[in-house]
Amino acid sequence: MKDLIQNILNGNRRALARMLTMVENEREGYQQALAALFPHTGHAWVIGITGAPGTGKSSLVNALAQKYRQQDKTVGILAVDPTSPFTGGAILGDRIRMRDLYSDPGVFIRSMATRGSLGGLSRATRDAIRVMDAGGFDVILVETVGAGQSEVDIVRTAQTTIVVEAPGLGDDIQAIKAGILEIADILVVNKADRVGAKNTVQALKMMLEIGHPAARTQPVLHHGELMQIENHTSINPTPLWIPPIIQTITMDFTGIDALIQAIENHRAYIEQNHLSAEIERERIRIELYERLQNVLMTRLMNGLTQQQIEAVVERVRTRELEPSQAVMMLIDMHNTEGML
Amino acid sequence: MSKEIMSEKIRILIAKPGLDGHDRGAKVIARALRDAGFEVIYTGLRQTAEMIAASALQEDVDVVGLSILSGAHMALVPHIREVMNQNDLQDVPIILGGIIPEEDKPALSEYGVKGVFGPGTSMQEIIDTITKIVNR
Known part of the structure; x- marks a missing residue:
């Protein structure tokens, strides 16, 4: 066990991979191992990438990772795909879009199945992020399952959440009602060379104007009259940040630099406003509550x-x-x- | 949450090394193994030995499944094994699907190939063999 911990901290990839399996399967001793790694976490910036199936999340992760590598940053990737509710098995296919990264020792990709969790991540994802963090990665990219309207676990896990949209996936009403857009720190319209991309950008802009607490500090014009829209609380931890809308084409890296800049801006926003501690406190509260629920449930059932x-x-x-x-x-x- | 979903899963990599572009068999196997409750890491076509070894290592798979229809298995498998060993993956077995002549099987087993499945093999036989190899 001591060796395993030391090897992970020294950057041994096999040890890291083994530890991730241990955490996923909740094998005996995993909690002690996590406790030993925990003091070594907190270095990585965790970026969540979510969005509907087919919007290009994996390709975007692939492009982002390559750009970060050009900046000499090491990149850990956790890609979550769904477990079949009927058979318990899963096909984890996100690596297919990431083949440019395989031969790079500065990148580590791990696929995870949801194993029954419904929030877009798996139960072990939070722990897996910590293991990677302790493994010394500068950036950790977490790709959720293809998410629709309510799989929002990622916002309580990542420090910057990117919601990926693509043209042709429903009208502007979808954009207004979908809770998933509320969690975005950055909105990406991927496949921006496709027909309808402008409409998607427009729909998102409108959604932000009428729906986002920060955007509402600017009055909304309705039939030529200024309208006051009341604020309500949002689950987004940084309500005064206005999410930028970035258009990307992953094939030729269009917009990827802009996206990385937006991530940097968001990070700077959090740090300059001293929001990190409060965000973290809130997350720990939620995490402890969830874990308490799990433990009590297990004990009760036993x-x-x-x-x-x-x-x-x-x-x-x-x-x-x-x-x-x-x-x-x-x-x-x-x-x-x-x-x- | 059922026990079924939470129990330890067999993790298998399904990859196609070499240049032949026929991946229907690999996809059918991937789907069948998923339905048997495995977690299948599917990496698709034209994988190099280095890509296969990196995937096997990072995903901490129990078995590496290769689909080879080109007849190049006696060139591909030893090379893949060598790169896997360089990555400290000596203990990870390989299974093989495709067109593999009977007389090649003994030589392949020396490279840690624990199962060879030709056309007509039943899914159940494949599932049983993998389960036995992983020894759970």
Whole structure:
């Protein structure tokens, strides 16, 4: 174990790969290993890339990584793809778009399956990022599963979140309603050489004008009259940052420099406004809450037998118990002292 | 969340080395293995030995699956094995799918090839062999 930790810190890639497997499978001792690595984290800038399937997330990651390598920065990539809910298996195909990076020792790509998580990442992604961080990467790019409207885990994980759009994927109403756009620190219209790219940019601009808390500090013009739109709270941790819209074509690297500049601007914004600590505090709160939920749930379930659960299931089915009553009953059945 | 989803997964790399561009077989296998509950890292066509070794290392796979239809297996496999070994991947077995003559099999096993699957092999046989190799 001590060797494994030391090897990871020394930049040994096989050790890093092994540790990632350990974390994903929650193998015995993984928590101690994570605890040993934890003091060595906090160096990397974590960039999330999310968006609908087919918008070009993997290709964008490929292009970004190459540009960062030109700046001599090392790049860790975590690419998440979905686990089949029926078979538990997964096809992880993001590497196909990243073949330019394979032979570069300054890049490490790891594919992860969601393994039942629904928020666009897997349960182990947060830990995997920390392992890579301890492995010494300057930049960590996290690509989510093809996400639609509510897979927003990434915003609580990455320091800069990029939402990728492409022309021809629905009208402006999709842009207004989709929660995924609210999480963007940077909006990318990829495949900008395609027909309809201008419309997509326009729809996003409009969405920002009427929907983004920061953009609303400028009055909105409606039928020639100034309209006041009320602020509401956003889950975005930096509400006064106005997301830039960057057009990219990954094939010839159009817009990639601009995107990297936008990422730098966002990072500078966070750092100059001393927001890092509060953002981190909020994330730790959420993470602890989620982990507490998991641990308590596991302990509770371990304290109940299959028969006990089945008996309660049957009583709900026969309308003898209402589900929320049934839950209270399951908790009572459990020895609460043993749980805590 | 079912136990099924959370348990340890067999991770396998499916890659096509060399220049032949026929990847339907590799895709069919990838899909079948996914349906058997494996995590399949699919890297597609025209992979060099260096690409295969890098993927196998970074993804920490249990098995490397190669699809070779060109007849070049006696050139490709020893080279891939050599590069894998240079990357400290001596312990990672290879399985092979494609057109592989019977008489080549003994020589291939010396390069850590633990299974050779020709046309007509049933999916179940492939799944069983991999599961046995990984020994879980």
